[in-house]
Amino acid sequence: MWKDKLIKSCKQQSQTVNQSFINFIFPPFCPICESELKHTERFICEDCYSHIKTIESHFCRKCGAPLEEKRKTCKYCKGITFHFSKVRALGTFSTPLIEMIHLLKYERKTLIGNRLGILLGNLFLSDPELLLTDMILPVPLHRTRIRERGYNQSTLLAKMVSSISGKDLCLDAVVRTKATKSQSKLDHEERLINLEDAFRVVLPEIIKNKTVVVVDDVLTTGTTLDEITKTLLNSGAQSVYGLILARAISV
Numbered sequence: 001m002w003k004d005k006l007i008k009s010c011k012q013q014s015q016t017v018n019q020s021f022i023n024f025i026f027p028p029f030c031p032i033c034e035s036e037l038k039h040t041e042r043f044i045c046e047d048c049y050s051h052i053k054t055i056e057s058h059f060c061r062k063c064g065a066p067l068e069e070k071r072k073t074c075k076y077c078k079g080i081t082f083h084f085s086k087v088r089a090l091g092t093f094s095t096p097l098i099e100m101i102h103l104l105k106y107e108r109k110t111l112i113g114n115r116l117g118i119l120l121g122n123l124f125l126s127d128p129e130l131l132l133t134d135m136i137l138p139v140p141l142h143r144t145r146i147r148e149r150g151y152n153q154s155t156l157l158a159k160m161v162s163s164i165s166g167k168d169l170c171l172d173a174v175v176r177t178k179a180t181k182s183q184s185k186l187d188h189e190e191r192l193i194n195l196e197d198a199f200r201v202v203l204p205e206i207i208k209n210k211t212v213v214v215v216d217d218v219l220t221t222g223t224t225l226d227e228i229t230k231t232l233l234n235s236g237a238q239s240v241y242g243l244i245l246a247r248a249i250s251v
């Protein structure tokens, strides 16, 4: 009898430990809206994904920012000559996309990258111009940043876009040669200096005469995308597009 009790107690304890472990890996509440997750949901509930403020109809032809009325470009892009052809952004840099990107970049919640990558992949499929491009290239991180973070969030997104679109994934052609400072607290001029010669094409034959879609998480002033675009064009790429999770308007 006592043996049965002991076995039952051990089983219960082991189930509790297993459950705590599962809860640690997959917390039972959505960290954004705090609602209880369904067993099919991982980290973030589907309701939160459905509340992303997507940019669908009117957007700037150049930088992907939402536009209220039917114009081709936004006021910001009128004063700047970007070298990329066009940007498509999934949504605005607002709740809940801000929180999702934070969890993806700084809290190691890489599964969010897969889920957001699916949304980016579907955006790619909906855009006739992007469908005509040749390859998908994530914005590379410097090796020291990769070592700290353990992964490149843009690569997670790009892999998903590549598998959904069937386009080649380009991971080795471009490297980041400078461990640049975070762009978020720099003004436009400082960003340009910070990013000068930050990228280098190491395998130009891969991108030669190709139309390349560069994938990144956030686009604010566009300096990072423009810098990598210039590097790609100088090495023989035909044209460069941006596919971004969130368009942040800071200007």
Ligand SMILES: [Zn+2]
Pocket: 030, 031, 032, 033, 034, 035, 044, 045, 046, 047, 048
């Ligand atoms: Zn939620």
Ligand SMILES: [Zn+2]
Pocket: 060, 061, 062, 063, 064, 065, 073, 074, 075, 076, 077
């Ligand atoms: Zn614009």
